[in-house]
Amino acid sequence: MCTETKAQSNSETLVAESDQTLVGSEAGQTSSGGGPGGQSPRAKLRHLSRSTQFVICAAIILGLTMTFVGKLVSQSIEDATIQTAAETGARYMQNFLEPFVQGLTTVKELPDATIQTIDHLLSSTSLSTHVVSVKIWLPDGTIVYSTDKSTVRKTFPTEEISLALTGKIYTELDNDFEDDNEDAFERSLNIPLYEIFAPLREAGTGKIVAVGEFYETAEALQREINNLRKKVWAIVGAATTAMLLLLFFIVRRDDKIIKQHETALEWRMDEQARLHSNNAALQHKVTTANHEFSRINELTLRRIGADLHDGPAQLLSLILLRLEELENSQGASDEEVLEMIRRAGEDALNEVREISLDLALPEVTDLTLHDALVLLAERHEERTETRVELELDALPDDVPIAHKICIYRFAQEALNNAYIHAGGKGQKLSASHCEGLLEVQVEDAGVGIPTEKPSVPGRGRTHLGLVGMRYRVESLGGVFIIESAPHAGTKARAQFKI
Template sequence: MTQAQLVRTRGWGALCALRRRLGGWPLHHRFALAGSVVTLVGMAIIGTIVSGSITSGVVRNSAISSAVYMESFIAPLSQELAVAGSLSPQTIGRMDAILGREPLSERVISVKIWRRDGLLAFSSEADLIGRRFPPSGELLQAWAGQLNASFDELDGAESLREQQSGVPLLEVYNPIHSILTGEIIAVAEFYLDASELQQDLRRAEMRAWAVVALVTAATFLALFGIVRAGSRTIADQTRRLTTQLEELARISSQNEALRKRVQGASQRVSETNERYMRRVSAELHDGPAQALALASLRLDAVMRRAGIACDDPEVGRLRDCLDEALRDVRALCSGLTLPELDGRSVAETLDLAIRAHERRAGVDVERGFDRTGALGVAVRHPYAICIYRFVQEGLMNAFRHAPGAAVGVSADSRDGQVAIRVADDGPGFDPAARGLTGLGLSGLRERVESIGGSFEIDSAPGAGTRLIMTLPAAVPQ
């Protein structure tokens, strides 16, 4: 890194550090710092402009009045320059006499009358008469018809006497016109004692600066008061908002904890319910089912003892009733009992539910999922139960309401979620018109939402039906 780059880097770092430090200040403090700098700069600019305007206006007005006064006696004496190249000795003497009398002698320091070729036709210093000097810019402007006035710009060789006067001088260039033709025949350059004028200008400038400073200070104080009041309002609102945010965060934390407790309780209820159903299934299988099977066997022995023929119609009806009751009890046991789901992945749970439905309904179900990623990871038991029941209920609804329709189960994992769909190409229905009035779908929604998932029905008349369940993907066992 070069030295220049190092300096720029350090300077940028210092600027960033200053910005961070100022960022912690209250708003009205930052306004006071920035506003004072801007106000001072603005006051300096406005004061300079106003002061310059006052000086220019006063100098020009003074020059005009002085030029009119001086031209009243210089112009008549200079008319012979319209026809002659110089002034006569008599004219020069008359000018010296006029300039030597009061009050001109007290106010006018010197007078020069210029010809167009840079020749001095008259000068208060007699030794300069008849000499030529390079014309200054002000002199050229005067030959162009402009009246010029300025303070103490005495830089020419012809102004040595004026430079030695020791008083502030007002230098005026005044065109002299011919009385007959109106053409400029000469330029009068005269120097006036500007001591009083300079004092007046200083007082005027001081008053202007004072007014500018007072107006600027009043404006700054008014703005500072507004910003300070706004800053206090913002600070108060910020404190209130911070308090409200902290309260909301506390309530949100409590709600989250309650939600987790409710979700956990719901999961435990679901597991308890499944265990209860497995227990009921076992009790039915070991109790009523066994009793019905035993009754069917005992029926044959009773018939032999009683001498009743095997083809007796009443015996046949009794045997059919016992067989039907036994089938119903076994079917009920099979419906209440879930396969062993502990340690199963999403894909394995889907396979178990699909195979169970295929065995019961005698139909084929299309599969649309793989065993990789989140679908191949073992999930906690409540999630496996929910997945199994969702697929079981969805396939059974398709079997009941869309017989003969193609049905499929698909699943995928994306954006941290697992989506499982059961779809058929049956007649469909309008979910808004029908609503979830049955126990199956409404129970599914409650089961899915209880473990933090979402449940959706996508169906329309003639467009088939899709049941969609979405669960968090991060639900490992």
């Protein structure tokens, strides 16, 4: 049963975007019922747009205000119209009736001839078309003349004529008539009337000797008042509607601007939060990578020290020991010992050169990534006397120098591992670039990476090299993947967004 071992970079999956909403919309309050149907009017109002809320509030306030204004203006116009008509009628009736009441300063009733003259004038002149009834009151409330003869010489309360006795002209519409006996005749006509009281004065002295009351048909006056009311309400309604529409368009435009700014601010704050989260995650990864690099560098230095101690140092120690033996032989020549010293010196020199070659970075600054990988393969083949299969697609020429060095070191370490642990069997170096993703892969056909811990001290260099490759790749935001299975070889892959 094959077991596949994979080591994958933590940077393969980016930090998920923060789902915290920094600028949230205000939730509507619900009523004690809790359900959508149980929301209070205030909660429902909050769900509406600002312009709609403004229109509703403005309509209520302006509606009440303009209704009050309309009623006040229409009532004022109605009172002014009635008063004007009353004053006009009163002046006319004063001129008509005052000549007939001059004798009331000495007597308390009108002669029959005067009454007949008034009756004749009222029935034969144009007054009969709009004046339906006339009364003349004495200051004590006695009626001395009336179109309705049944009320003549009768006395009634003086409340109605009290204003006229003070010299003022008073008028009222028929809907204000009280249920008095003196108005029975006029009420029986069943037509709209308005009642006018005017003071009648004595010629020369101006003393009020009587009060003239007459009833005039109010149909024309009411039509005029109704027309004026319609005009007033039309003007008030048009003005209210115009103000509401104007304010609505202004508020709606400002509401759209506010919403656009809120949306832009929300997006910017969300983006800021996401970037902050990503930056924090990247900062953490950089800090971790720095720590790991320090640890790997320390381990690498220890490995180099161990290599120098176990290899060239031991060989040099052997050479020195043999040299001492030659000195102690008192000049006797020993060709076998000299040959052994020569071989040990050559081996020490070769090991020092190999270690130096691993530490020294070739001049890749002026080379393209393609040429650098070709050079790496050639040098590896020359050093190990093995073959490396190259499969390089079209690679970008503007790869940053940091990425170029990282890729070179990654491929160099992977090929060294392939030579050491797979005997150079099936070595293959491939690279491709597609849709901004640069991928470099080194594979071999060896026995794979063992899952158990090494039993021999110093043989854990493979795992140390994998950790170093991983953090080297991740430090530049890349993804490191290692795939291996027993007797199925090993694949090391590095991916970069370039």
